[in-house]
Amino acid sequence: MKKIVNKILSSYIFLFAFIIGAILTSFFFTKLTEKKMKMEHLQNAKIIASSLNIDRLNTLTASLEDEGKKDYNRIKTQLKYIRKSLKNCKFVYLMRKKEDGKVVFLVDSQDIGTEDYAPPGLEYTEVPAEYMPAFNSKSEITVGPIEDRWGILITSLIPILDPNSNEQIAVLGMDHDASNWTQSLFINVLPTIAAILTLVIAIIILVIIQKNLKKIVSKKTIELYESREGIKATLHSIGDAVIATDTKGIVTNINPIAEKLTGYTSHEAIGKPVSTIFNIINSLNRTIAVNPINKVLETGETVGLANHTALLSKDGNEYQIADSGSPIKNNQGDITGVVLVFRDETQKYLKDKQVKESEEKFRSLAETTSVGILVYTDDKWVYANEATTKLTGYSISELKNMSFWEFVVPEFQQLVKERGAKKQNQEKAISRYEFQIITKYNEIKWVLLEGTSIIFEGKSSGLVSLIDITETKNYEKDLKSSKERYKVLFDQAADGIIICMPNGTIIDANSHIGEITGYRKDELLGNNISMIFPEQELKENPLQYSSVIAGNSVLRQRLIRSKDGELVEIEMNTRTTGEGRLQAYIRDISKRVNLENLRREKEIAQKSNKTKQQFLANMSHDMRTPLTGIIGFTEFLLRSNLSKNQLEYAAYIKESSEYLLNLVNDVLDISAIEEGKMQLNESTFSIMTTIQQQADYYSSKAKDKGVSVSLTIDDNFPEKIISDKNRFRQCLTNLLSNAVKYTHQGTISIVLEKLKQTEQHLVGKISVEDTGIGIDKLKFDQIFEVFSRIDDSNTRQTEGSGLGLAITKRIVELMKGEIGVESKKNIGSKFWFTFSARINTTPLDNLKDESSQKANIACNILLVEDIEVNQRIVDIMLSQEGCTIDIANNGIEALDMFQENKYDIILMDIMMPNMDGITTMKELRKRFTNIPPIIALSAHALEGDSEKYIKEGMDDYVEKPIDRGCLIKTIEKWVTSQE
Numbered sequence: 001m002k003k004i005v006n007k008i009l010s011s012y013i014f015l016f017a018f019i020i021g022a023i024l025t026s027f028f029f030t031k032l033t034e035k036k037m038k039m040e041h042l043q044n045a046k047i048i049a050s051s052l053n054i055d056r057l058n059t060l061t062a063s064l065e066d067e068g069k070k071d072y073n074r075i076k077t078q079l080k081y082i083r084k085s086l087k088n089c090k091f092v093y094l095m096r097k098k099e100d101g102k103v104v105f106l107v108d109s110q111d112i113g114t115e116d117y118a119p120p121g122l123e124y125t126e127v128p129a130e131y132m133p134a135f136n137s138k139s140e141i142t143v144g145p146i147e148d149r150w151g152i153l154i155t156s157l158i159p160i161l162d163p164n165s166n167e168q169i170a171v172l173g174m175d176h177d178a179s180n181w182t183q184s185l186f187i188n189v190l191p192t193i194a195a196i197l198t199l200v201i202a203i204i205i206l207v208i209i210q211k212n213l214k215k216i217v218s219k220k221t222i223e224l225y226e227s228r229e230g231i232k233a234t235l236h237s238i239g240d241a242v243i244a245t246d247t248k249g250i251v252t253n254i255n256p257i258a259e260k261l262t263g264y265t266s267h268e269a270i271g272k273p274v275s276t277i278f279n280i281i282n283s284l285n286r287t288i289a290v291n292p293i294n295k296v297l298e299t300g301e302t303v304g305l306a307n308h309t310a311l312l313s314k315d316g317n318e319y320q321i322a323d324s325g326s327p328i329k330n331n332q333g334d335i336t337g338v339v340l341v342f343r344d345e346t347q348k349y350l351k352d353k354q355v356k357e358s359e360e361k362f363r364s365l366a367e368t369t370s371v372g373i374l375v376y377t378d379d380k381w382v383y384a385n386e387a388t389t390k391l392t393g394y395s396i397s398e399l400k401n402m403s404f405w406e407f408v409v410p411e412f413q414q415l416v417k418e419r420g421a422k423k424q425n426q427e428k429a430i431s432r433y434e435f436q437i438i439t440k441y442n443e444i445k446w447v448l449l450e451g452t453s454i455i456f457e458g459k460s461s462g463l464v465s466l467i468d469i470t471e472t473k474n475y476e477k478d479l480k481s482s483k484e485r486y487k488v489l490f491d492q493a494a495d496g497i498i499i500c501m502p503n504g505t506i507i508d509a510n511s512h513i514g515e516i517t518g519y520r521k522d523e524l525l526g527n528n529i530s531m532i533f534p535e536q537e538l539k540e541n542p543l544q545y546s547s548v549i550a551g552n553s554v555l556r557q558r559l560i561r562s563k564d565g566e567l568v569e570i571e572m573n574t575r576t577t578g579e580g581r582l583q584a585y586i587r588d589i590s591k592r593v594n595l596e597n598l599r600r601e602k603e604i605a606q607k608s609n610k611t612k613q614q615f616l617a618n619m620s621h622d623m624r625t626p627l628t629g630i631i632g633f634t635e636f637l638l639r640s641n642l643s644k645n646q647l648e649y650a651a652y653i654k655e656s657s658e659y660l661l662n663l664v665n666d667v668l669d670i671s672a673i674e675e676g677k678m679q680l681n682e683s684t685f686s687i688m689t690t691i692q693q694q695a696d697y698y699s700s701k702a703k704d705k706g707v708s709v710s711l712t713i714d715d716n717f718p719e720k721i722i723s724d725k726n727r728f729r730q731c732l733t734n735l736l737s738n739a740v741k742y743t744h745q746g747t748i749s750i751v752l753e754k755l756k757q758t759e760q761h762l763v764g765k766i767s768v769e770d771t772g773i774g775i776d777k778l779k780f781d782q783i784f785e786v787f788s789r790i791d792d793s794n795t796r797q798t799e800g801s802g803l804g805l806a807i808t809k810r811i812v813e814l815m816k817g818e819i820g821v822e823s824k825k826n827i828g829s830k831f832w833f834t835f836s837a838r839i840n841t842t843p844l845d846n847l848k849d850e851s852s853q854k855a856n857i858a859c860n861i862l863l864v865e866d867i868e869v870n871q872r873i874v875d876i877m878l879s880q881e882g883c884t885i886d887i888a889n890n891g892i893e894a895l896d897m898f899q900e901n902k903y904d905i906i907l908m909d910i911m912m913p914n915m916d917g918i919t920t921m922k923e924l925r926k927r928f929t930n931i932p933p934i935i936a937l938s939a940h941a942l943e944g945d946s947e948k949y950i951k952e953g954m955d956d957y958v959e960k961p962i963d964r965g966c967l968i969k970t971i972e973k974w975v976t977s978q979e
């Protein structure tokens, strides 16, 4: 450093000295130039002085006398001429030093009389001292520039000597104007100074350049030094081993790592052939590996080592190495050697080997697992196993071209990104989350992803396993919804539910339990279930209640005690769950018990009603059988020769019997109606004829009471309608019989109107208006009820069951009609009903009213009937019609008596001892092939009976008591059909 400083300092001193030298030189040159200029000036003056004629000068005396002298003038003219001819010459003059030492003018160049003219002999008083050497020592001198009253002048002084005596005769003075002296001097000096300056600048530049060069050189030198040191240090500290050789493969350098790996010290190695110390083999096949040096020398390029190269060291160690050889070149690019750089890769080699082995293991594992395994690198799937293709539907090659997100359902992509990012931050951590994927076939699947980072094929990658958890998810969903459903069921259950620990401690209860027990849920929780069992019950039925706590028991109709102390009838069902908990389902059955009681009562009532119906039906059978006999025989009596009184009695008997029969029929009808068994039997009939017959019948009765009956029929009313003639007639009969019954004077008007008609249907209205006792308005509804008779003094005198209007109302409703009454007490009543019927459009001539048909039924009949009265009546009725009657007293007899082709008709009673009618009919049909029509006769005249018998196998049915017309008509129907 000191050296450098000294160097720098010395270089600056040199420069300073040089500059001083340059200045001095310039000054010297200036002086020299000035001297030269003065010399020139002196030279000129000398020339002028030499041109002067000495002789003439000797003639001069240096006084005014000289003015007139020729020589003086000639010299003056010469001087004048010289002055003018010389540039800047201001004065040329001659002086002489007198003996007294004064200097006087001898001749000058100025014109006489001019301002500057110095006459001869004029003392030069102001002569400068610098002039004196010219006078005193005869020196030729140039002085100046001197400033005096004539300006700035430079003066050359030349002593003029007499050649003979060598005496000074005069001194020539020649003044030049020196006001531009410095300028002239400068002009003259300038090139020299410029040259010097240029030289100085050049030198300064050179010095600076030199300085810089030195600096650069020094810097480069330092750098080089440092670099050399660095290289040296690098070579020593570098992690790689380095061996340098010359072009012959002789080791020239080796660093410590190379020393360590080869086992040779640099001392041992340097100077040896590289193959001696760099002994390499192929670690797989153990053959000698090719040393790259020769190839480097050959090609001049860097050459790498083959894979699996191992270095065998001097001490027997083996190192897996990775290396390269590179040429060392000089400035000209010639190869001067080779450098081998190699490193110990043993650890990496082993690690790579392990990785490779583990990768192979991974692959074989991944290919056999059912879990989808994927590896992604840079957001691309780079590996996928077979299971993944099954899971996603994409082939492995398709997957490899897909980005990470492509099969993630969009709603889950954000989640997967976030979790993926989190994962990256956590490096080795395993991430685990669930999301949905969409398969190639647009199927949505739930998957569980487990991901971690791995090195795959040498790259940092993500390993992902995908497990299809769709089923689990569905199961969870089902489980969740079933739990929710369970909760809803639990809360909404109609039963109270208590859940207990195995010891009976209540841990949960639904809200309904509060309604049964009166305890709030929080009052039950923590208590034992036995708190709701009544002590008495526990005492009486300890086993039953303890079985509740044991679980899986059913308590039927037992009791619990509610919070307010009341006993509640319950049913309790307990079961133990898989977790050992007890679930008790408690149902409040007190209401049900009540309902059951009610139902039982109702059943009993219905049963008794049915029994009543059955009783009534049986009664009707039992009553109608004797009534049939009474009425039948009364008719015979009336037709026989009786006395007047006898006839009258017989007529009463018949009337009473008929009333009784009507009553029985009404009872049967109401029974049938209440059982819903009454049905309409439709047929075509003349409504007018029917009404006319009824009107005739009741007018004769009314006439007896002095009451007239009128009939008004709508002219446009269709004559033939299809409806149930008997039921229609029954309704009209009821109204007419009442009108006659409750009217004691005045009239009864029957009116038939047509309310509505279409092509096939009509709605008709029939009204029966009387002037009878009338009905209180308040009783209007009551009179249509069953067994309703208005408790009235007037009506009590009349007969009646209170069933007529009730039956009429039901029948009218069956005929899709309405019934109504308008009435005023003591003024009269008007009963009416409407009915729907179909219209029979068949021409009238083709129709014959059944009632007007003449019977022609003479045929052979087998009557099977056990009751003698009935046998007689039928016998008489049919004999009168020309029929031959054989009587069988029961079914067995009938079977014996029956002969094929003998009978045209069989009349079969249903209820008979030994063998009833149905069985007999079936036996006949079984035993014989040619069976005539079998007509059932039965007092079981409930609606539906006929259908029942026909269904059993009867051909027809006639109800008891037997109506003569009906019997004849039925027989005629079958006889005619056989013809």
Ligand code: ADP
Binding pocket: 734, 738, 739, 742, 743, 770, 772, 773, 774, 775, 783, 788, 789, 790, 795, 799, 800, 801, 802, 803, 804, 805, 806, 829
């Ligand atoms: P009954 O068999 O008693 O006549 P109904 O059912 O036919 O039974 O009639 C019920 C009651 O209606 C009768 O008891 C009677 O009081 C009253 N009633 C019916 N028709 C008439 C009428 N035309 N005039 C006055 N009262 C009547």
